[in-house]
Amino acid sequence: MADSGNVNGKAGINTRLAHSGNNPSDYFGFVNPPVVHASTVLFPNAKTMETRAQKYTYGTRGTPTTDALCDAINELEGSAGTILVPSGLAAVTVPFLAYLSAGDHALIVDSVYFPTRHFCDTMLKRLGVTVEYYDPMIGAAIESLIRPNTRLVHTEAPGSNTFEMQDIRAIADAAHRHGCIVTMDNTWATPVYFKPLDHGVDVSIHAATKYPSGHSDVLFGTVSANAEHWPALTEAMVTLGVCVSPDDSYQILRGLRTMGIRLERHQESALTLAKWLETRDEVARVLHPALPSFPGHELWKRDFTGASGIFSFVLKAESPDRFRAKAHAFLDALRLFGLGYSWGGFESLALHVGLGDRKVALAPTEGPVLRLQIGLEDVPDIRRDIEAGLAAANAV
Ligand SMILES: *Cc1c(COP(=O)(O)O)cnc(C)c1O
Numbered sequence: 001m002a003d004s005g006n007v008n009g010k011a012g013i014n015t016r017l018a019h020s021g022n023n024p025s026d027y028f029g030f031v032n033p034p035v036v037h038a039s040t041v042l043f044p045n046a047k048t049m050e051t052r053a054q055k056y057t058y059g060t061r062g063t064p065t066t067d068a069l070c071d072a073i074n075e076l077e078g079s080a081g082t083i084l085v086p087s088g089l090a091a092v093t094v095p096f097l098a099y100l101s102a103g104d105h106a107l108i109v110d111s112v113y114f115p116t117r118h119f120c121d122t123m124l125k126r127l128g129v130t131v132e133y134y135d136p137m138i139g140a141a142i143e144s145l146i147r148p149n150t151r152l153v154h155t156e157a158p159g160s161n162t163f164e165m166q167d168i169r170a171i172a173d174a175a176h177r178h179g180c181i182v183t184m185d186n187t188w189a190t191p192v193y194f195k196p197l198d199h200g201v202d203v204s205i206h207a208a209t210k211y212p213s214g215h216s217d218v219l220f221g222t223v224s225a226n227a228e229h230w231p232a233l234t235e236a237m238v239t240l241g242v243c244v245s246p247d248d249s250y251q252i253l254r255g256l257r258t259m260g261i262r263l264e265r266h267q268e269s270a271l272t273l274a275k276w277l278e279t280r281d282e283v284a285r286v287l288h289p290a291l292p293s294f295p296g297h298e299l300w301k302r303d304f305t306g307a308s309g310i311f312s313f314v315l316k317a318e319s320p321d322r323f324r325a326k327a328h329a330f331l332d333a334l335r336l337f338g339l340g341y342s343w344g345g346f347e348s349l350a351l352h353v354g355l356g357d358r359k360v361a362l363a364p365t366e367g368p369v370l371r372l373q374i375g376l377e378d379v380p381d382i383r384r385d386i387e388a389g390l391a392a393a394n395a396v
Contacts, residue, residue, distance in 0.1 A: 088207020111159020
C-alpha cells in the first residue's frame, strides 16, 4: 500500500477511488484483491498460535479482501479505522451499542432514517438508554439539550426523505464541549461529496448498500472512526461477532472504482429533474439541498462538494384526505420508475414517503411527499415518466 498511498495522497477523488485499497504487487500483480473465503487460519507453531503473532488469526477478524476495502474506505474518510457490517442499519446500531450504556442519554436528529429511530425506541430503550429527538436545523443551540449524562449526538444530513441540512460543525463543537461522541449517517453524500471527520464528526456511517454497491444487489455497511473512538468500535465488532462475506466486500470495493463517475451522472440528472419539477404547477415544493430555494441550501453550499441522486417533492393536494389517492395515482402511472425501497442503484425508484414518526421536523402540509431516486437512465425518458405520473395525479 505504501507506494499507492503516496500517489493517492495528493490525487483527485476519481484517482483515489480507482487506486485505493489493495496494492496489486502484493498479489502477483493482479489488479484486484483475492476473494478470501475463511474461518480458520493456520499458525506455524504453538507459540505463534498462543501469542497470535501473525497478521490474520480468524475469519471474523479480517482477511486480505476485507482489509483491501477497509484501507480504501479509511483513505476516503480520513479515518483511523473502519469496520464492515452486513447492512447500513447495522452500521448505525453497532456504533450505538459500542458507545452507549445504561443510564446514558442520546440526542438523535428527528429527520433520521426510520429504522434507526425504531432501534432507538425499542432496543436502546430496553437497554436503559434515554433517547431524545432534536430539530435538524438546531445548529449550535443543541448545547441547550445536552444533559450531564448525554453521551452521543447522532446526525444525518441531509435528513432521510425530507433532506433537511444540519450545521455539522456547530453541532460537533457544542457536543465536544460536553464530551459527547458525534456520529453521522453520511449515506446520501458518500465521502466523495462530504467527509464527516473533516467537519468535526467522530464516527462516519455509510449504508454501502447505496452508492458504493450501486447495483441494488448487495447489503453492506461501513463505520469509520477517528483515532480516539476507533478502539471501542473495533472492540464492539469483535464482541458482537458481526462480520461480512468476502464476496460482498469484493463487490463494494469494485463499486468504489466507478462510484465517482456514477455519482456525477446521478447528480446531474437529479438536479436537472429537480429544477424542472420546480417549474411545474402540480408541485408545491422540491426538497433538494442543491436548489437555492431549499432552506438548508446555504449549509449544503458551504460544506458539501456535490449532491447525489435522491430527492423528494411535495405534490399539491387540496386537502389531507386527498394525499394518499394523489400519491398512489402518481406512482401507479410510472413505467420506468420502480416502486421500491433503497436507492443508489442504476435504476430509478419512487415511493410515497411516510412521515408519521416525526416529532419536530414535521411533514409538509401542502400535499404528499414523493421521493425519487434518479438512476442512470436518460433524462428525457425519466422526465416523460414523471410527466405521466403528474398527469395521472392531476386526474384524481
Ligand atoms: C438505506 C439507509 C440505511 C440502511 O441501509 P441498509 O443497508 O438498507 O440497512 C441507513 N441509513 C440511511 C440514511 C439509509 O438511506
